[in-house]
Amino acid sequence: MATYHLQTPFSEQEMRQLKIGDIVYFDGTLFGIRDLTQIYMFDQKHEPPVSLAGFPIIHTAPSLRKVGDKWEKICVGTTTSGRMDRFTPALIEKYGVRAVIGKGGQYQQSLDAMQKFGAVYLAIVGGAASLETEQIEEVEEVYWEHLHPEALYKFRVKDFGPLTVAMDSHGGHRYFEIKAEAERRLPGIYQKLGVA
Amino acid sequence: MGDFDYNIVKEAAKQLYIKALTNLPPDVRQALKRAYERETQPTAKEVFKAMFKAIEIADQKNTLVCQDTGLPIYIVKVGSGFAWNGAKIKKCLSEGAAGATLDFPFRGSSTHILTRVNPQNSVGRGLPVVYWDFVEGSDTLDILMIPKGSGSENMSTMKMFIPADGKNALKKFILDTYIASGSNPCPPGIIGVGIGGTADLVMRLAKEAIARPVGQRSEDPEIAQMEQDLEEAINATGIGPMGLGGDISTLAVHIEWAYTHITQNPVAVNTQCWPARRARATIHPDGKVEYGF
Numbered sequence: 001m002a003t004y005h006l007q008t009p010f011s012e013q014e015m016r017q018l019k020i021g022d023i024v025y026f027d028g029t030l031f032g033i034r035d036l037t038q039i040y041m042f043d044q045k046h047e048p049p050v051s052l053a054g055f056p057i058i059h060t061a062p063s064l065r066k067v068g069d070k071w072e073k074i075c076v077g078t079t080t081s082g083r084m085d086r087f088t089p090a091l092i093e094k095y096g097v098r099a100v101i102g103k104g105g106q107y108q109q110s111l112d113a114m115q116k117f118g119a120v121y122l123a124i125v126g127g128a129a130s131l132e133t134e135q136i137e138e139v140e141e142v143y144w145e146h147l148h149p150e151a152l153y154k155f156r157v158k159d160f161g162p163l164t165v166a167m168d169s170h171g172g173h174r175y176f177e178i179k180a181e182a183e184r185r186l187p188g189i190y191q192k193l194g195v196a
Numbered sequence: 197m198g199d200f201d202y203n204i205v206k207e208a209a210k211q212l213y214i215k216a217l218t219n220l221p222p223d224v225r226q227a228l229k230r231a232y233e234r235e236t237q238p239t240a241k242e243v244f245k246a247m248f249k250a251i252e253i254a255d256q257k258n259t260l261v262c263q264d265t266g267l268p269i270y271i272v273k274v275g276s277g278f279a280w281n282g283a284k285i286k287k288c289l290s291e292g293a294a295g296a297t298l299d300f301p302f303r304g305s306s307t308h309i310l311t312r313v314n315p316q317n318s319v320g321r322g323l324p325v326v327y328w329d330f331v332e333g334s335d336t337l338d339i340l341m342i343p344k345g346s347g348s349e350n351m352s353t354m355k356m357f358i359p360a361d362g363k364n365a366l367k368k369f370i371l372d373t374y375i376a377s378g379s380n381p382c383p384p385g386i387i388g389v390g391i392g393g394t395a396d397l398v399m400r401l402a403k404e405a406i407a408r409p410v411g412q413r414s415e416d417p418e419i420a421q422m423e424q425d426l427e428e429a430i431n432a433t434g435i436g437p438m439g440l441g442g443d444i445s446t447l448a449v450h451i452e453w454a455y456t457h458i459t460q461n462p463v464a465v466n467t468q469c470w471p472a473r474r475a476r477a478t479i480h481p482d483g484k485v486e487y488g489f
Binding site: 001021023061062103105123125126128130132166179181182186194 | 238239242246249250253254259260262301302303347364365368371375380428432434438440441470
């Protein structure tokens with residue numbers, strides 16, 4: 001297990017050095033997106049008003065408050081990524097996203113895109129929204145405001161993490177591995193529990 | 197008692213929601229610490245450290261531990277010596293939950309099932325969930341509040357087994373439910389299990405099971421043994437904190453049970469996530485309120 005402290009934007013080379021089980025922290029820009037943001041982008045064909053190339057995105061519907069023209073954070077947490085799997089290949093291929101941050105991981109098509117273009121999935125600790133909110137220094141911009149709380153958010157973050165590399169650019173998938181290992185152990189567990 | 201001020205109940209219902217979201221119970225904190233000490237995988241240890249930091253920040257800044265403020269559940273125990281007006285208490289719980297949401301403020305999650313319109317007040321038709329029970333010999337009104345997030349609630353399962361399936365089928369069902377849930381319920385949390393009763397009662401029992409302080413064993417020795425065996429089985433899967441692999445996959449298995457029909461053996465699983473939030477208020481007849489867990 002290696003620990004990395006990175007700075008956005010991320011390069012392909014930086015992403016390719018990451019292996020599942022590594023820990024990542026980073027500083028810089030993070031874009032927040034969710035189900036509706038991506039339905040708006042991909043199904044309803046709206047081009048994002050800002051370049052995502054080289055940046056990480058996080059699956060979130062943040063609690064914010066608007067004071068004058070400025071958005072302030074209340075609570076920013078992370079949601080389950082599995083629901084948004086179908087959008088990830090295009091985020092990576094078409095828009096150059098280098099890291100997808102969420103909880104629970106995604107599936108084979110996302111893993112394939114990560115392998116092909118050099119991107120990763122970083123698992124955040126779910127339920128730890130207070131920590132995540134603390135690491136967001138500023139909400140710099142909210143694009144597509146009418147979609148809030150599922151708009152497109154630009155956050156500036158500091159020491160954002162710990163994030164566990166759960167899907168890497170070499171075909172490694174931590175959740176698939178853990179599940180396969182649990183299944184391998186299962187007959188023994190059933191036997192010990194007396195239910196075999 | 198005729199002039200008992202029910203605003204006290206409303207204020208308690210509001211404070212309970214906020215306290216539960218911002219201040220994790222001591223037993224949950226201790227269970228997480230013990231889990232961290234027992235954990236041997238380096239990645240899993242980092243996950244635990246992030247959990248501790250999140251708890252600490254919530255303590256210092258009086259903020260939400262988790263952004264999913266869930267649906268509000270109130271488990272109310274009315275003492276036989278507490279003169280009460282149930283309809284008024286019910287209204288106070290709803291107004292208190294809405295007041296917490298609007299005043300803190302935090303995201304409300306209650307939503308209309310068809311229009312999906314969210315009133316942003318955490319309540320609505322049928323909500324908050326309120327369970328009533330009555331205690332002989334007590335003169336207090338005891339309210340336990342649980343905010344239930346969707347990551348764990350969405351993993352709930354229930355099955356009507358038959359006597360011929362035997363108790364081993366129940367154990368297998370509980371373990372299989374855990375494995376199928378994977379990282380979704382933000383492990384390691386409490387695995388709440390209900391056994392017996394009817395289809396509705398069994399899920400309520402599972403919910404009451406997650407409301408117990410972590411690791412408090414069933415009073416029934418055979419059920420307590422089942423809890424321990426299931427804990428060991430679940431931790432042997434290696435699924436670990438946040439499903440990223442590790443030695444600790446659950447903090448505890450709690451089982452609540454009731455008698456059932458001779459032809460039935462229902463079982464339900466209701467999981468609670470690692471921030472196993474709950475808060476308790478004990479209201480005395482003179483209007484004094486004590487807060488706890």
